[in-house]
Amino acid sequence: MPMKMHELRELIRLVNESKIEEFELENDGTKVSIKKALSDRRAVVADSPVPEVQPAEPEQVNRVESNPSPAPAMEATSPQQPSAVIEEEDTNLHKIVSPMVGTFYRAPSPDSDPYVDKGSRVDEKTVVCIVEAMKLMNEIEAEVRGEIVEVLVENGQLVEYGQPLFLVKAD
Known part of the structure; x- marks a missing residue:
């Protein structure tokens, strides 16, 4: 079952508040990767595409940037x-x-x-x-x-x- 949005937000918050610089999680075909940049603490979240959209390339990853900190x-x-x-x-x-x-x-x-x-x-x-x-x-x-x-x-x-x-x- 894919990760729910509130779980993802909580995960980002926990990593942001910790000293962890990089975190990866793979579960049921969903891959999440969170990395802290030294200057602005951006988290990069990656989720594998839905198989119906691109069944030929399951390794391809769509990247979504989210910034849990204010501008x-x-x-x-x-x-x-x-x-x-x-x-x-x-x-x-x-x-x-x-x-x-x-x-x-x-x-x-x-x-x-x-x-x-x-x-x-x-x-x-x-x-x-x-x-x-x-x-x-x-x-x-x-x-x-x-x-x-x-x-x-x-x-x-x-x-x-x-x-x-x-x-x-x-x-």
């Missing part, structure tokens, strides 16, 4: 430049980073207040945002005690694994 242009427009200046001034800043690739949300629902704002006090268990990955809402905790000094990501923005989301002045 580099989005990252360039994120407000990360001011935070670099703040970071130089105070070495006591902690970065809260995204533990996965997904969509960043500041509030539990569109009509709710944000979990935290600039100036909010947080402790290790304070939920600061949600990162949605594959229709799952993952609450992200501060993991540090202190004050939010900068929100680095816009609501609804795609985020990368390890991307800084907040700067916290640790106590």
Whole structure:
């Protein structure tokens, strides 16, 4: 039975979040190959063609490029430049980073207040945002005690694994 799209997406996400550079899987005539490029982390997915389409050449592989990460242009427009200046001034800043690739949300629902704002006090268990990955809402905790000094990501923005989301002045 061919691999379902949600299984393929999960596989891409897992490889993307790991240190694995290349992964191949062959199952029931379907071949999947995922390779990370060093510069932009593109995954290359290959699937053997349907026999009815090209029965004479089963070795031929159709290539489909998918990019599980947001476009580099989005990252360039994120407000990360001011935070670099703040970071130089105070070495006591902690970065809260995204533990996965997904969509960043500041509030539990569109009509709710944000979990935290600039100036909010947080402790290790304070939920600061949600990162949605594959229709799952993952609450992200501060993991540090202190004050939010900068929100680095816009609501609804795609985020990368390890991307800084907040700067916290640790106590």
